[in-house]
Amino acid sequence: MYYRDFLKEFNPAIAYSFDPESSPNHDSQTLQDTYFHEAGQYQDMMAAYLYAQENLLPLIKTKSLTSTDLLEHTKRIHGFIAKTLLAPFEMHSGEFTDQFVFRWHHGASIVQEFILYLANKHSPGNTPKKFANFLLKNYKVPEPDSLKFLKLIDRIKKDPSITIPDCAQKIVDKDENPESVRTLSKLYVAFNRNLLSDEDKAIVGKLCKICILPEQIMEKMNEFSDRLVKQLVQCNAEDIDEVATFAANVFYELTEIHPFANGNGRTATCLMNCVLKGLGYPDILLRYPGDARNPDSQYSKAISQIAVTRKPLADLIKARILEAQKAPYKNEKREEHMQLTIAMATLCKRIQRKYPSININNLAIESIEKWKKQFKPKLKNEIECQIGFCRDMVTAGKNLEKVYDAKKTAIPVAPELLQRQVSQAAAFIEKYSGVTGWKSSTTKGLTFWITLDNMDDVKIIAQKLQYMSNAMEVNSGMSQGRATVICHIGNNLNYLLEADQGLTDIIGKINKESAQSNLNISI
Template identity: 35%
Template structure:
């Protein structure tokens, strides 16, 4: 991961102070490092890479050439690349690819995406808590939706479900006909059709707009983005750089228009924020955070009020941006404690993932059970959540490093020293690995006994299985990862017990199996 110290054009808080989204597995209750820590740490890394791209590629071009030389094609190319960075881990968690316009219709639920899941469950008669209309209305009210809007909305859902409306043809490939929630999913698609075909009454549309934002069909996104690029660049070329209110108004319109189109499946808000910060720096103004930590939950915050009214008026958003600019001119936002917490989370995530590359079978989640009682007591009496997080993360990093040392010591005793290796022995090792793994293409280094193979077409799970099987021979130290020179996934073997490896290859089956490994290890 690149260092945040390399980011000189933008406020570091843009990297550490946003709230990463939880993975689907964590939302389902998993708190493992793989499901909780890793995906969220990767979102911070993705954000840093996006802003470094803006710093190294976009800003120099604008400063040298001005907005007059930025055409629509280049502007849209920048946006797609920014999103490719920003949304990488976020979309990968849902099996999607960043940097590409969504092909699925998007519903933006104002009280959180979980409402959409609740609607699908309820309209499929499978909601765990709500079995009747009145119960679901009460449920929506508890989710901060008004009683009147909830009542109209639920009545509309029943009406839509029984109607003859059809899902838009472009969405049929995304509807799982075998899903147990097919009725609810189909109802939502019918709702989209009814909205875009203007079949809702004014009362129904008003209630619906208060609950969910129905974005344009995917087929309408490319022309909408082209128009967005044209309009935005036209405004930027005529802006008075000394007129802060005018700049704030332009940025508010840019952010709203972009998020209104909602071209990507997720991370549109983060990308929109990045876009307006690029414009600010191009005007030699400080970068800003639209949302400070904790403001999302605070309904009275300027941010929450601006977002709540964004579809009716852009004045609150304009005032928010203007205030953020002026505040940043006086003193940029900073939260050193939060910055330290995120730095520790990233350190722990990187450390654990590197350990897993060497020892795929290690139970890293067991480290959480090793936290000392003294540490638990310290955080229980601390009123500061950030300081508590620092204490726990620091101990977890220490425990992980100690565990790695133990594993290194254990494996170092399993391998014989190899002062010199002949060309014949290297050839025998390659042949043995080909026989044991069924893979061709193993290579050896000239100066020392390191054997590796590039696997560009293999998934992370497939590579992990190969590493696990080779590690289980207790004849090789195995690691995997992406090569630093070209980024290709590869497996590397070192500290090879040549005699044991050749014996296993000559006496065992053509390919490693759990049974052959057990038999071989029991005989040694």
């Protein structure tokens, strides 16, 4: 599903402009660990903002938000926004973490290097000097900082007086490198229990930020919610500088508490945008594509100073507000890439469910090689190649599905059941097209069509229905001088109903008027 038409309060670019995180299993190069993982994050982002639009934003606009409401909606937003992120780790989104959280300044992947080093498994070498040199070359960590940090954790590893709680021991016992995880857990405890000197804490601070203990999260989140609600009422919406400062503090305070295992920045950005919209300002893209990888970007500079001062972040937010007031960010190529990634992943998952014997990854091999050859780093055409690959996969997947569907023996359907299926499909199509008057046929599987006078209206309807689910084939064109939309559902009705239920689970029941999205057609 692609929820774009229902996202009325927020810029859809929020969903397609961010860079999805790689799956921890991305080295497998399977569709499941690459494109499916990306598609899930795109859908999660849109789902979170849809939820916020329907549930949190109205409370902010009417100044009826309570701290209890805010706490609950923050957890629900995270429940959507980090669902795919946490799934590979068998963690549940929407729940405060019970684990020790490190925020590594040079990227989250660096923790795996330390785990291997502490387990004496790191290549090319396991001496402090060689490992520090590796971190310098691969993560740009200054060698003196690495050496001091390695000396500190070696001391902590050997200190029997530092013990870890049972909750951490359970994680240690499950890991394939238990002693490495134990050492990092001891560092976490020593830091939070004030067993380190100021000098030692400064050494740690060069490499990472150690978050608060899990048992402190609830108290800190209650304080955060109480403070935000009070400041929201007091904030002068006419003063853009005051609003930008308030928004910067909202982002900083939630990410500083870091209540969730992952997805804290995305959740904080969503809260920040709800605050901006509630105070009469446009929502913004805090980070433009490529900003995080560019140390000279205004975003990177603001984040690097955030623990000391929020002024650069407030300045960035103000600049983004002024930009959005002139023209909201838009990138058609990135949106097309997101849409096709979602369409491809949804289609491939459906094929796997219908025909488990099919290895969907075999379908991708030829297309991957084709688009690898097309990729030219100097031309910076990565997005174009990704779009081409996804489009090829959607076409190939649909053709494969048709072949297998045609081989499938049709099971006679009782008249009363067939009529119920027609009614369910008709309700779906009317609901999400925003128009009535569809005609149907069951001769070759469920098919619906409608004719209108205006081809532009037909194109809009076709796009809206295709966004909702690619479980049906939607075509538009001219028939006997009238613009026509044809929807062929075949035997995929259950997948349409799943899409409908998925949206209902996010924002509640959608009535026909809300689905029309400013489309007013009389038949």
